[in-house]
Amino acid sequence: MISEYFPVLLFLAVAAVIGIALLVLGNVLGPKKAVAEKLAPYECGFEAFEDARMRFDVRYYLVAILFILFDLEVAFLIPWAVVFEDVGLPALVAMGIFLLILTVGFIYEWKKGALEWE
Amino acid sequence: MTEFNTRDLVTILPELVFLGSIGAILIVDLFIKPSQRIVTHVLSILALAVTAGFVWSAAPAERVTAFGGMFVVDMIATTLKLAVLLTTALALVYGRHYMQERKLLVGEFYLLILFATLGMLLLVSAGNLVTAYLGLELLALSSYALVALNRDSAIAAEAAIKYFVLGALASGMLLYGMSMVYGATGTLDLARIVAATPDVQHPNLLAVGVVFIVVGVAFKLGAVPFHMWLPDVYHGAPTAVTTFIGSAPKLAAFGLAYRLLEDGLGGMSPHWSQMLAILAVLSLAVGNLFAIAQTNLKRMLAYSTISHVGFLLLGFVGATPAGYAAAMFYAVAYALTAVVAFGMIALLARAGFEADEIDDFKGLNQRSPWYAAVMATIMFSLAGVPPLFGFFAKLLVLKSAVDAGYLWLAIVAIVFAIVGLFYYLRVVKVMYFDDAIEGGTLVLPADRPLRWVLSVNGIALLGLGFASGPLFAWCNRAFGL
Numbered sequence: 001m002i003s004e005y006f007p008v009l010l011f012l013a014v015a016a017v018i019g020i021a022l023l024v025l026g027n028v029l030g031p032k033k034a035v036a037e038k039l040a041p042y043e044c045g046f047e048a049f050e051d052a053r054m055r056f057d058v059r060y061y062l063v064a065i066l067f068i069l070f071d072l073e074v075a076f077l078i079p080w081a082v083v084f085e086d087v088g089l090p091a092l093v094a095m096g097i098f099l100l101i102l103t104v105g106f107i108y109e110w111k112k113g114a115l116e117w118e
Numbered sequence: 119m120t121e122f123n124t125r126d127l128v129t130i131l132p133e134l135v136f137l138g139s140i141g142a143i144l145i146v147d148l149f150i151k152p153s154q155r156i157v158t159h160v161l162s163i164l165a166l167a168v169t170a171g172f173v174w175s176a177a178p179a180e181r182v183t184a185f186g187g188m189f190v191v192d193m194i195a196t197t198l199k200l201a202v203l204l205t206t207a208l209a210l211v212y213g214r215h216y217m218q219e220r221k222l223l224v225g226e227f228y229l230l231i232l233f234a235t236l237g238m239l240l241l242v243s244a245g246n247l248v249t250a251y252l253g254l255e256l257l258a259l260s261s262y263a264l265v266a267l268n269r270d271s272a273i274a275a276e277a278a279i280k281y282f283v284l285g286a287l288a289s290g291m292l293l294y295g296m297s298m299v300y301g302a303t304g305t306l307d308l309a310r311i312v313a314a315t316p317d318v319q320h321p322n323l324l325a326v327g328v329v330f331i332v333v334g335v336a337f338k339l340g341a342v343p344f345h346m347w348l349p350d351v352y353h354g355a356p357t358a359v360t361t362f363i364g365s366a367p368k369l370a371a372f373g374l375a376y377r378l379l380e381d382g383l384g385g386m387s388p389h390w391s392q393m394l395a396i397l398a399v400l401s402l403a404v405g406n407l408f409a410i411a412q413t414n415l416k417r418m419l420a421y422s423t424i425s426h427v428g429f430l431l432l433g434f435v436g437a438t439p440a441g442y443a444a445a446m447f448y449a450v451a452y453a454l455t456a457v458v459a460f461g462m463i464a465l466l467a468r469a470g471f472e473a474d475e476i477d478d479f480k481g482l483n484q485r486s487p488w489y490a491a492v493m494a495t496i497m498f499s500l501a502g503v504p505p506l507f508g509f510f511a512k513l514l515v516l517k518s519a520v521d522a523g524y525l526w527l528a529i530v531a532i533v534f535a536i537v538g539l540f541y542y543l544r545v546v547k548v549m550y551f552d553d554a555i556e557g558g559t560l561v562l563p564a565d566r567p568l569r570w571v572l573s574v575n576g577i578a579l580l581g582l583g584f585a586s587g588p589l590f591a592w593c594n595r596a597f598g599l
Contacts, residue, residue: 101141104141107145111148111149
């Protein structure tokens with residue numbers, strides 16, 4: 001029973017070795033030229049420390065929402081594809097309807113200009 | 119795995135037709151010019167009418183379930199759906215002119231209302247906690263966005279934020295209660311929950327679940343002490359949106375309360391009927407007393423809504439079919455009255471003038487005797503003056519409360535209804551006995567459907583009062599009486 005988990009143990013060991021090796025190699029071989037931005041905790045285009053009440057572009061939200069929508073679509077599609085042979089034609093039709101509704105939403109966002117950055 | 123069943127699709131056909139129409143309207147609206155928005159308007163009303171036709175013709179003689187009990191169609195669902203579709207169509211007719219003058223007549227106004235309506239159709243047909251929650255969220259999310267439609271208005275944004283935060287809190291409460299109920303009974307199916315209630319292992323867990331579900335439902339209904347969002351939302355939203363939010367969702371909220379409390383938790387009625395009795399007394403008191411202090415008509419009508427919710431709950435306290443029938447009659451009567459009351463404000467409003475202060479109605483009789491008469495009819499109906507529609511609705515819920523042994527509750531309700539007369543009659547008084555404020559000329563919109571439908575709806579309150587017998591018989595039949 002426990003022996004069945006041997007591949008998992010192996011996976012953990014390999015992951016640990018690779019993870020540690022990459023960190024060590026980076027530390028030993030990498031050039032170290034410290035500047036303030038490099039030492040900051042996050043490099044995402046924002047100042048690391050500033051007033052919490054600041055403005056930023058609402059388009060970030062828009063992109064994030066659109067991303068989640070299409071992300072979820074994939075989350076639906078993958079389990080469907082896995083059991084596709086068992087569920088047969090009705091499931092194909094059901095997924096077609098789902099994608100049709102999603103396409104309507106896609107046409108809407110495209111036409112409204114949600115995909116234009118400028 | 120449950121086999122796919124074509125009959126399920128037939129059962130849900132009205133909703134499918136409605137969803138298809140909404141998708142088509144969404145696409146059509148994208149490709150027309152803003153000046154042609156009348157196309158969207160006509161198509162939306164057509165979609166509501168066609169769906170109502172399907173609901174009517176597909177109405178089964180007895181209770182039918184689909185998708186393994188997830189979706190229920192019975193006479194209660196059919197009645198509520200028809201009322202929701204009618205009220206929504208009325209709200210669209212009343213709102214067009216108002217939104218147009220404020221350059222807010224965007225396609226989203228129609229689409230969000232249609233999606234909210236779809237949510238309501240689903241909600242009143244819920245046979246499962248998941249379906250109920252799904253319908254509720256579709257309704258709620260669309261409503262939040264509708265309130266914020268006028269994004270340059272500070273009070274609209276404030277109202278939308280309050281609505282969203284409190285609505286999310288209410289949904290959280292409801293979900294928490296649902297999880298407790300699931301934990302106690304091991305099922306999400308309402309019919310199985312009610313069957314499992316007598317022999318649950320942990321009745322206390324179920325009781326806690328009931329408390330949270332009652333809180334969630336009370337939030338959505340706007341019953342005191344969970345009413346805080348209601349006046350701000352009604353006041354802050356564009357009047358056309360208030361017309362919608364203030365009417366049809368009350369029917370859906372009745373459907374939600376009935377499905378969850380009776381269909382699902384009927385076995386726990388000794389618990390929740392006590393809670394609802396307290397909510398009813400508080401709603402009647404707070405609604406009617408606070409409405410007196412309002413100078414803004416939309417806020418006054420919001421507090422009046424709270425008091426009407428109190429009356430609606432009177433039908434629930436007995437947990438009898440007769441009570442539910444009276445409450446459903448009340449919900450329909452209230453929705454048809456509220457939609458025209460807010461529609462009246464939208465009618466008198468014009469660009470740069472909201473007409474939502476009670477003083478704006480001063481001397482309306484001199485300026486337009488006809489609309490003053492319509493408004494007076496509406497106010498009398500809300501106050502419950504015989505022989506109007508609102509009177510019979512009040513009479514029936516009071517009778518059901520007395521029959522259920524809640525005489526004290528009925529007396530409280532009557533006392534506060536008399537208090538409520540004051541503020542409804544004040545509107546009538548300023549219309550007929552006060553002089554118009556100078557410069558306050560009345561410019562009625564040229565929108566003929568608006569004027570005609572509103573007049574018919576106002577006068578219908580009188581006609582429906584006389585025709586309330588058959589309507590109540592219909593409601594009774596829906597509950598198997």
